[in-house]
Amino acid sequence: MQKETEIKLRVSRETLAALREHPLLKKRNKSGWERRELMNQYFDTPERDLAQAKVALRLRKDGDEIIQTLKTRGQSVAGLSERNEYNWDLPKAKLDVKKLDGECWPEQLAELDKKTLKPIFTTDFVRERAEIAWGRGKAKVVIEAALDLGQVVVGKQKEEICELELELREGEPAALLELAAELAATLALMPCDISKAERGYRLYDASSYSLSLPAPQIQAEMPLDDAFAAIMWHLLGSSQRLAEQYRFNGHWRLLQDWVENLGELRALIGSLGQAAPRQSTSELRSALDALLEDWRPLVHAGDDDEDIRKAAPEQFVEELQDVRWGLFSLNTSRWLLARTWTADRNVRGNRQGAAQITNWLPRLLADDAVALQLSRYQQQPEDLAEQLPRIERIQAWLHHARQVVDIPELDRLYGELNKLAQLANQPITDESLDARMHQAIAVYQNRAWKTLLRL
Secondary structure (H helix, E strand, O other): OEEEEEEEEEOOHHHHHHHHOOHHHHHHEOOOOEEEEEEEEEEEOOOOHHHHOOOEEEEEEEOOEEEEEEEOOOEEEOOEEEEEEEEEEEOOOOOOHHHOOHHHOOHHHOOOOHHHOEEEEEEEEEEEEEEEEOOEOOEOOEEEEEEEEEEEEEOOEEEEEEEEEEEEEEOOOHHHHHHHHHHHOOOOOEEOOOOHHHHHHHHHOHHHOOOOOOOOOOOOOOEHHHHHHHHHHHHHHHHHHHHHHHHHHOOHHHHHHHHHHHHHHHHHHOOOHHHOOHHHHHHHHHHHHHHHHHHHHHHHHHOOOHHHHHHHHHHHHHHHHOOHHHHHHHHHHHHHHHOHHHOOOOHHHHHHHHOEHHHHHHHHHHHHHHHHOHHHHHHOHHHHHHHHHHHHHHHHHHHHHHHHOOOOOHHHHHHHHHHHHHHHOOOOOHHHHHHHHHHHHHHHOOHHHHHHHHO
């Protein structure tokens, strides 16, 4: 068994060619580019039991070699994935189910009849690989860079494979993100933790494809720093999967969810006070503000305009062809991995970062509830939009961590605040102003809101 740590980056054919000649890779390429044709057949049961268990099983033909590979459930965070991989050399291109036993075989598949495994799809591509020496101070780092070009094939359906894959051979995982970020400064690289196997399943049966990531498990005793990091990793990873899936099928709801994820990232980054000094969040805030400035108004307008919805997929492709999205994704991953917000903060900031979330969060919610002055907007609903950043901070934390706060009716309050935020984003009309006023009253009279105001 070996541990596979890698990052996948979707690219265009033009970018793939540019990577081959990139000065940074040329300078650190210790092996030269080696070209190989890889033919891969993936297996599963008719009910897709392996896919449901997050397991990938394939036969690979690499020159004269036949390799059977099993990849088990791992963890993927914002494009940086880690999972166990088992490989067996075989004498012929026939699945050997006897190898699928013991510690490599997941316990949840223990009762599976392996005779029901059958070919599902193929991923055939040309790989150009090279070993890249990437020094980090005195630490030695070796990264395998792979340029993959080919196709996922399911019956008559096909999808192009065009990606850069960086796999850690020696050293710290942070090096993968550092190398990727330097390349992304001038080339459009899109972090994408959707594997070739997932693309095959997506073509095989679109309804079986799982877009959502497991929700972060926020516990009451967690320090604020840990809770914040867990939610941020989740939102970043989700935004990357939403971007990939919207690029794939253009469903409007995915773009709405993508913008909502970016809004929550921005709200959380601006919520920590001295636990995240402004200088430590400046670049991320600016990058998010730029993305939201372009995409949030488009989404709001598109909700009522079919022509805007129809034009949006092409505009989104243009976004992905620019360096902005990939660079933001990679830099945010690096920021989270290094916990940059914890550096150079004062004693009070360190104390806040170490505070248990169950103690810190009610105070934040209470302070924002008081500052919101909802009673004012019952009389002046036309000004409610100016309070959207504060409403969004409360929403983001209630969305992901309200279970750690011992206040009744928080679920209901979260729903009422969502309605209020939607109304605050609508154009001002007599009808919308009346709706804002009544919704502000509904929030103000909520039992949880009254409790917050008394804290």
